Amino acid sequence: MAATRITISGGKRNTNWRGSLASLLALVLFLAGCGNSGSGSDAGSPAPSQPAESAAAAGNAPVPGGELTFALATSPDHLDPHRSGLAVAVRVIRTLYDNLVAQAPDGSIQPWLAKEWTVSPDGKSYTFKLREDVKFHDGTPFNAEAVKFSYDRILDPATKAANSSALIRPYESAEVVDEYTIKLNLSSPSNAFLGNLSQALVSIVSPTAARKYGDQFTKNPVGTGPFKFVKWEENAAITVERNPDYNWAPPLVENQGPAYLDRVIFKIVPEEATRIGSVQSGQILAGETVPPQNIVSLEQEGKLQIFKSNTQGLPYTLFINGKHAPWNETKARQALQAAIDVDTIVQTLYLGTYDRAWSALTPGTLGYDASLEGGIKPDLEKAKSLLDELGWVPGDDGIRVKDGQKLSLHYVDSSPNREKRNDIAVFIQQQLKAIGVAVEIEITKDVATVVFQGANYDIYGNSQVNSDPEALRAFYHSASVLPGAPQNLPGYANPELDRLLDQGLIETDPATRVDLYKQAQQIISRDAVIIPIYVFPYTVAAAKTVKNLRFDALAYPLFNDVVIQS
């Protein structure tokens, strides 16, 4: 009934429609103008940070007080560190809990809740002397018992531990030597162990609270951190307040005492335009994960400041499936390496806000081999001749053919389009067309089945934030095959590389260890196992009144030093 009524009688309809269109255009232009003024001159807006001069006063003694509103891009899954699997949760978890040790930006391990430690000659037991002046938010004293409880809790299936269960490996058991001394036993030596212990997801929880709340500890988190949990309004905000007793900050921050801020309120704002818009309008003081185009325009505008910290571990890397013909041939992979112009991709998509990656590790990760930088240059002629050598000749449509087979490449990427990764696929599709490779892109939500279980891909991209080069093992060691999966991610097995990784895990001399990982990266690059693409920077847009936001080695924000200047 409604549908029939919509038709209008009369021959004037056509002219009306044209009139409407003209007005519509006018309106669109008007709205566009408004939009521009928003990001441009911004005359009538209540700018969040009027007195830029006050920034000059940064050298003065910090004034405690104030409330920092900080917008997160997604909702944390858990505030129980042992159960969480999301980086976004770590931003909050870092404020609530501490670890035995801390990792400095240079990769070195520093004391935190542990004052000092010794490692047994066989590398299988670590003895920590703990601080004696630490207590949890609920008053429970921090001691060896609490450390044992926390680590054993991760191993307990009833905890339903997520990422922490991989990080705690190869921890086996703990012995309480005395109240403030604990010995951790490993099933095998691991150089990555201390670095992993510095990660927020294996931080120390209050045994009293964890026992009391059980499953609901995640909603009632209690740690020893610089902030205490206040409340979690689902999908809206998480509030933490200053822990006035705090006196055991890691060496990563200047302020060793209680945080200056009264409160941090983490707002959950998934839509990036809204998140940044809220900072611009002054509704909140800071927002994380700033899209590249906003970084560029905000930096030009100069009203807000951008904090940026590159993540460590594995950069966003395209893994070429070396078990799938023809990409099992090193020359074929080298052709891809030579044909893909990574600089153009990263510059175009991220507008100079992301660094291009050169190696299997990111700069800043222990053992990073900077000599690989600038090593591989786009060279279409080289790429073409490599494919010629393998017998792939251009067909009528420009796509190469061999034995009646077309040269195709199955490029799998996941949905949603995180960090414009789907767009990288499209770029590569275009670039490889130039050397006669037909790229079929598959965007799937079910990476677990397609990639990890099915190994049904020629290229798949992934990245990992990690504190230690041992992260390479899970991707490149021939034994790193998930249960039910046929191969490791690049489908690559090289005894020489395996040996380097195995040696790197137990090598006690730091310089030798660095050298082992450099060799490993060179092999990975030489054999064209991967195409490294970019290093992901964690970014925060903040009002200029927000001072001294710092980041840990893995680019998670630390709020201990933060002050808000009025």
Add this chain to the structure above:
Amino acid sequence: MLRLAAVRLLTSLVVVFGSLVLVFVVVYLLPGDPVSAVVDVSAVSPEVLASLRAEMGVDQPFHIQFFSYVGGVVQGDFGQSLLNDEPVLPKILQHFPATLTLTLASALIAASFGIWFGVLSAIHRNGWIDIAARIIGLFGISMPTFWSGILLILIFSVSLGWFPAMGSGSLRTLVLPAFALGIVGAGFIVRLVRNSMLEVINEPFILTLRAKGISERLVMYRHALRSALIPALTMIGVLSGELMAGTVVIETVFARQGIGRVITDALMSKDLPVVQGVVFFSAVIYVLINLLVDLSYRFIDPRVRRAQ
């Protein structure tokens, strides 16, 4: 009348059951291992995975899973969140008021602006007000809400600073999202009211009223609008679904609490019992609104009553 209401109620129940089956089957067919929502599958031993599967009941055959789910739903038990073991129904009920507020506010905006502009544009046919109203109508219907929402934020929060860009709770935070969503409904209603007004204006009884010397204002607002509103009322039932679906996007754009956010988050974290629960709950609400509209229609329009 009672018999009719009973029949309507019964068909509604069938629809509700159908949606329950559909929701369950679709979620069941989704690829991926439900256990991966709970633990890091690569780091846990097969025995632990098996015991988790058993605990979650996902190792059971389809029909057993289905009947135990239906059995629970009938008793008001929608299962538990995989993420934090929270019962699903209380979670939905906790977040539903925010979504309901947003839906009602946007329906109010849709109805008031839609009817107002619809009448004005019919009276001043082809005048500037008509053109403006039709542009708004076109905008409302064709603009995706995530886009108009961001546009509203840019203009009214970032540029003008009149309203907060996000959040929920206070009335001020309700304005922009309610407009972003309400403009969709307004778009439909403008068109509908305008057209039915134009039709009614040409009917003989309007001519009679005018001939009797009744003021044009009274003719339009008392007599013509009344008849023209009847189709707009039926529209509300359809629109309520449109608006409820719209809250999923709008709640995310404006970072508001509500069941739209609950389901988006649940989808992202593969929390299937929550997804199932919200979809089914929304279906029930939708059926309920349409049942009410259906029944009330008979009270409002005398012709429908007579036809029975």
